[in-house]
């Protein structure tokens with residue numbers, strides 16, 4: 001596999017968690033953001049779109065969509081602006097995936113590199129795409145963001161689902177026993193579940 005970049009979206013409002021600073025919440029003794037960055041330890045560059053906690057234990061590049069809070073596609077666009085043109089693949093990830101592993105990223109990378117598609121995401125047992133747990137051909141992702149921006153006139157408030165409509169995506173099932181690596185924490189209950197699984 002070749003090199004890849006990682007763009008981690010970490011500037012959401014976390015309304016379902018009462019506005020908590022979600023990426024900094026600990027699971028298994030480490031912040032969710034730290035855990036996601038560890039899963040992409042071999043990505044270069046690693047880009048965080050959102051506030052970067054001062055005690056983050058790994059170096060990252062950081063940026064922010066303008067205006068802040070513009071939603072995940074505006075944030076993706078800001079992150080992609082820091083990905084060099086010669087980086088063929090980019091992992092696009094939420095910051096609230098505390099069970100993500102390097103192995104799970106490798107499966108996505110292998111799929112994205114071999115499939116005649118523009119990227120790969122996980123699909124859960126109910127068939128739902130985990131859209132912020134994927135690896136993409138960087139240029140295809142850039143093109144999709146640009147086309148969506150042209151259609152809407154702006155990216156503010158655009159959803160990841162709208163973005164995916166502009167991309168050909170391979171869906172990957174995770175069939176191994178144990179917690180799914182794409183599990184995302186939207187609520188306090190999710191956080192408790194992740195904590196149990198992370199033990």
Ligand SMILES: Nc1nc2c(ncn2[C@@H]2O[C@H](COP(=O)(O)OP(=O)(O)OP(=O)(O)O)[C@@H](O)[C@H]2O)c(=O)[nH]1
Nearest residue numbers: 010011012013014015016049069070071075094095
């Ligand atoms: N930089 C940035 N990241 C975002 C934005 N909106 C969502 N995200 C990130 O995208 C990921 C998925 O977001 P959600 O969990 O759907 O939204 P959320 O705002 O975190 O939470 P809710 O308000 O409860 O929906 C999370 O890692 C968020 O931090 C945004 O406007 N800017």
